[in-house]
Amino acid sequence: xxxxxxxxxxxxxxxxxxxLVEEAxxxxxxCIQFFLVEQKNHQYITFSPKDKxxxxxxxxxxxxxxxxxxxxxxxAASSKKDVFNVSRALLRREIKTAKSLEIPYLVLHAGSSKGxxxxxxxxxxxxxxxxxxxxxxxxxxKKESDVTILLENAAHGSKTLGNDLNDFLALKxxxxxxxxxxxxxxxxxxxxxxxxxxxxxxxxxxxxxxMGLASLKLIHFNDSENLFGSMQDKHAFPGAGEIGQxxxxxxxxxxxxxxxxxxxxxxxxxxxxxxxxxxxxxxx
Numbered sequence: 001x002x003x004x005x006x007x008x009x010x011x012x013x014x015x016x017x018x019x020l021v022e023e024a025x026x027x028x029x030x031c032i033q034f035f036l037v038e039q040k041n042h043q044y045i046t047f048s049p050k051d052k053x054x055x056x057x058x059x060x061x062x063x064x065x066x067x068x069x070x071x072x073x074x075x076a077a078s079s080k081k082d083v084f085n086v087s088r089a090l091l092r093r094e095i096k097t098a099k100s101l102e103i104p105y106l107v108l109h110a111g112s113s114k115g116x117x118x119x120x121x122x123x124x125x126x127x128x129x130x131x132x133x134x135x136x137x138x139x140x141x142k143k144e145s146d147v148t149i150l151l152e153n154a155a156h157g158s159k160t161l162g163n164d165l166n167d168f169l170a171l172k173x174x175x176x177x178x179x180x181x182x183x184x185x186x187x188x189x190x191x192x193x194x195x196x197x198x199x200x201x202x203x204x205x206x207x208x209x210x211m212g213l214a215s216l217k218l219i220h221f222n223d224s225e226n227l228f229g230s231m232q233d234k235h236a237f238p239g240a241g242e243i244g245q246x247x248x249x250x251x252x253x254x255x256x257x258x259x260x261x262x263x264x265x266x267x268x269x270x271x272x273x274x275x276x277x278x279x280x281x282x283x284x
Contacts, residue, residue, distance in 0.1 A: 007221070007252075007282060008032050008065065009274060010265040012039050017047050017055040017101075024063060027274055031065040033107065033263045036097055044093070052101065059102055065261040067150070067218060068098050070108045076136045077129040077161055079115030087111075088136050095140065098147045105217060107150045107184050110162035110171070124159050130167060134174035141177045150217055152184040155192035155233035163193045163231075165210035183211040187251060188222035188236075191243050194229035200250040204257065213256055221251060221262035221281075235265050238281050249284045 008031025011023055015038060024032050038045050047055070059066065071094070074087045091108070098106050113129025122128065137149065151171075154163040161167050172178040185207060191197055195206075207213060223241030226232035239245040252262065266277060 006031055006065065006259065006261045007278060008261060008263045009278070010034065010069065010263055012268075013037070013045060014039055017045070017051045021054055021058040021063070023271075024058070026271060027278065029278075030062055031261045031263065032063065033067040033069050033265075035069050035071055036094055037071050044097075055101055066101075066103045067105045067107055067261070067263065068094060068103055070094055070106055072109075074108065075111040076108065077111030077113060077133040079113070079125075079128070079132070084132065084136070088139065091136070091140060095144060095147045095149075104146070105148050105150050105182070107152050107218065109154060110151050110160075110167065113159040113161060126159065126161060126167060127170070129159070129161050130171045131174050133161065134171060137181065138174075138176045141175075141180045145180070148180065148182045148217065150182040150184040152220065153186055153189050153193070153211075155186075155189040155231060157193070157231040163189075165195075165206060169210045182215050182217040184218040184220060185211065185216060186220035186222060187243065187248060188220070188224040188241070189233060191224050191228055192226050192230050192232055194231070196228075197243060197247045198250070200254055204254065216257065216260065219251055219257060219260050219262045221248065221264050223248060235267060237266055237277050238264060239284075245284060252281075252284060 008029050010033045011020055013020055013034050020034060036045055074090050075083055076087050078084045078087060094106060110133055113125040116125025116128040118125055151162060153165060154160045156163060175181060187197060195203060197203055221238060223236040223238045223243045225234040225236045225241050227242055238248050266274060
């Protein structure tokens with residue numbers, strides 16, 4: 001196993017769960033994240049009983065931390081009724097699959113408030129977007145206790161929900177079960193949006209005030225190809241982007257988040273390159 005055993009990768013689901021398990025083994029990972037959508041045909045994965053069994057036995061033996069990243073088809077805050085309804089059905093479907101694979105966490109982008117009427121109090125329509133998101137989460141969480149949805153911060157500006165971490169604080173006020181929601185902090189998104197990652201104590205104090213450190217379950221440990229405050233979302237290998245090793249390394253070691261899984265969402269690369277990245281970051 002990797003020497004930094006809570007350091008993992010986002011893996012691409014090629015055609016079945018068995019090949020995903022094999023890839024994780026070859027990369028010596030105990031921590032992975034993946035979409036439920038197959039890369040080649042952009043359809044939701046279907047798996048045979050045997051395929052499922054291979055995955056579940058890997059969960060027992062070496063896959064300690066597994067996260068599903070929800071598909072980008074879901075906009076849980078959509079102002080359009082049909083999009084909202086489709087998004088809710090897809091989210092329910094993904095939660096059901098997560099449960100059948102005994103995966104406890106599903107990472108979700110908070111969506112966008114595009115289409116809501118601007119008011120002087122709410123110029124970006126964000127309050128309305130957050131209330132819509134809360135409506136969907138309340139409907140789902142009422143009956144759900146096996147899978148925790150982890151809301152992720154975003155890089156883009158304007159009407160994107162969750163770019164400003166204060167959005168999450170506001171959202172909690174509309175949730176019937178705020179304790180059932182967790183969070184994922186993406187370092188590249190925070191940096192690109194304009195949050196200083198250093199000194200880390202200041203950032204984590206703000207994260208605690210908004211997301212809540214106790215509710216933080218995952219770090220997306222990414223570097224950024226784009227400049228600070230650019231509001232552009234393009235990941236670089238950790239240490240090879242604008243953030244750099246000096247600013248990222250404290251996220252591996254800071255006592256309040258040291259125990260959290262760190263997933264690298266790397267650009268498409270060879271297995272050799274990914275092994276090098278894990279080895280390099282493990283030595284920081």
